[in-house]
Amino acid sequence: MSKPTHGRGTAAEQGAAIREKFEAERKEREAAQEKRRSARQSQVGSQRGKAGGESERSSKRSSTTQKKPKRDSTRSTHDVVAASKRETDQGQAKVEEKEKAKKQAPVADQNGTTSPPQSEVLMASATDARASETERTATAKSESKEAEDGATTKAAAATATGAAAGAGVGAAAVHSDQTQQMLDRKGRMYPVTGIDNLALLMENDTYQTTCFSIYLFKTELDSETLTSFFEHLADSYPKYRYKVELSPSEAAKKEKAHKKGEAEKKPTEADQQGRRTRYTKTIKAGGWFRPARWRFADGFDVRDNIVELDENPKGSGDKALFDLAGQFLSEHFDYSRPLWKALCVRGLDTSEGAKSALMIKVHHCVSDGQGMIMSYHAALGAMDSGKSIEEIQRGVDRKTGSGEQKKPGQRNIKPTLWGTTKHFWHTGRGLYFSPRKAFDYPKSSSSPTKNGRVKDRLYCHSDGIPMADIKAIREAYSTDKMKLSLNDVACAVLSRALRIAAERTASGPVKDKRVAIFVPISVRPQGNWELANFTTGAIAWFRFHDPATTSFETQLQQVNREMNRIKRSYWPRWWYQSFGLVSRNRAWFVPNYPVGRSFFETTYREYHVATNVPGPAKEVSFGQHQAYSYHVLPPSSPGKSSLSIGMISYANDFSLAVSCDDAASLRDKRLPQEICTAFQDAAQELIAAAKKKTAGGGHSADQAEKEKEKEK
Secondary structure (H helix, E strand, O other), X not given: OOOOOOOOOOHHHHHHHHHHHHHHHHHXXXXXXXXHHHHHOOOOHHHHHHHHHHHHHHHHHHHOHHHOHHHHHOOOHHHHXXXXXXXXXXXXXXXXXXXXXXXXXXXEOOOOOEEOOHHHHHHXXXXXXXXXXXXXXXXXXXXXXXXHOOOOOHHHXXXXXXXHHOOOOOOOOOOOHHHHHHOEOOEOEEEOOHHHHHHHHOOEOOEOOEEEEXXXXXXXXXXXXXXXXXXXXXXXXXXXXXXXXXXXXXXXHHHHHHHOOOOOOOOOHHHHHOOEOOOOOOEOOOOOXXXXXXXXXXXXXXXXXXXXXXXXXXXXXXXXXXXXXXXHHHOOOOOOOOOEEEEEEEXXXXXXXXXXXEEXXXXXXXXXXXXXXXXXXXXXXXXXXXXXHHHHHHHHHHHOHHHHOOOOOOXXXXXXXXXXXXXXXXXXXXXXXXXXXXXXXXOOOOOOOOOOOOOOEEEEEOOOEEHHHHHHHHHHHOOOOOOOOHHHHHHHHHHHHHHHHHHHHOXXXXXXXXXXXXXXXXXXXXXXXXXXXXXXXXXXXXXXXXXXXXXHHHHHHHHHHHHHHHHOOOHHHHHHHHHHHHOOOXXXXXXXXXXXXXXXXXXXXXXXXXXXXXXXXXXXXEXXXXXXXXXXXXXXXXXXXXXXXXXXXXXXXXXXXXXXXXXXXXXHOOHHHHHHHHHHHHHHHXXXXXXXXXXXXXXXXXXXXXXXXXXX
């Protein structure tokens, strides 16, 4: 006596029971066929034609079965048996149609795997029932293997899964081993984090959260090496093969359709641009109470996201390269693909001798800047050495294992409640009681957003400054009371450069007394190589000291106090947790509402974003092509006229990159170039002062203390 097939009994017993039912139904069909065969001989030709028309319509319905989600998505073993009983009562025309379908060619799904028609599987299952019990068990194993290879339809998959797992329900088609290797460990589809969702929610027509990198070569980077790098990158970090599904419900529907073998619909222009909210026109990421989804992009080729130019249409020099980089930064992502882009341009002839450049931009929802830089150079190391990505990561972890030890300038400063309270008041006072005026421009009448921000970007990067000189500044000005870090020195040079650039580009006196800089802070665990967002941050206010009347030592002291203020506060950690929690739900994103939008717009425009990241100590190579220069940029603030500033140490050089809005007034003033030039000038002045101080000609401690009291 056969046992039920809905989860009870052994796999072999369930498989045997299914085939016994098929055998009984086959005998019933054969008897019905014999009766209808004799009856058909007496029918007229017109009835045969009618039956033929009915057969053609039946074939059309059979061929479109896989396009009906409701029938395929819930089809179980009981459904297969019921379908067979219904076929017993149908006319001989449908029986002939099944025999015809049996001879049809297999149907290929979107992964290139072939699947026999559903009618062929049912007929083959009935034929297999003639075999002995041993043969039936062997057939069940064979069908189970076919289901794992993605070569059976949903009806066969349900039967095979019932025999292999004892579940008795239809199972999803499983991808090939190659596809499985490309999947993230979290699966084909999973929700984005709150910080990821936040990066999406802030985007509009004039702003996107983009992390940018540019490599410069003195040789022409070839296509084969370029493609090989991105294939290594995507294979080592599968998240580069995932795209964002902004609607969770649509993502679920697409995934169900994929499991049924249905081809994905061609994306529309709205899909490529990303759906938008009605009021703020920002990206409509996720549902009201559900975040967006990461979903594996089937059929994606890394070459789809790579653009290659044999020559720069804007020219071959430095300015033409900067203009092309600004244009590349301005382009929005295609939301029907993974959210990254690459541009390789050849035929250059810059002042430093660059012959080609590689630009990469990745949406901040994919990862923070540190994760992206680590992924690039781990993939390059694996490609160059032939080692696995895990070996490269372990090697780097061993070399930086002492990274948890305190470096010079990193005193044991811990956050306190009193420090947190002071930081909160300091931040509120700076944001809402002292509006900035430097580097601003009038609202653009052609802007698609209400804040009047222009759509395009300007870009420039500086020459390298030897890291030995930066370390010399730290050693020259550090004292027992003020232990400077390299980041303190970098921020001091930046604040002085911004003051110089403001004076050079302003039409009148500089009225700002300080500049607000959002400083990203990494909370990434030691040894974590995941492509994810582990970044929080806080706003630091650096004084706009007049270089003619203020010493470098005073400026360094003020920067050091400001950075220590952030270290004594719990707010960066609290902001990371609270924004990550709230931003998972679009309903709680305050800037999407009128009052909240006005409040946050006021906040956004007050600060710039500047990051200082450590790059590789040696020049990296793309195959035979060595990158002699490397620059990075973080996303800017969503506010109008805000700057994006990236500082990086690479191959024993320290450099700066700047991007700003491509407003007419800022373009005429060549603002990014002026900031880079001012950075070079400020650094040289500070290096000269440090050498003089080391030689014994600098300010005394008493003079420094008097300047400090004067500042207070």
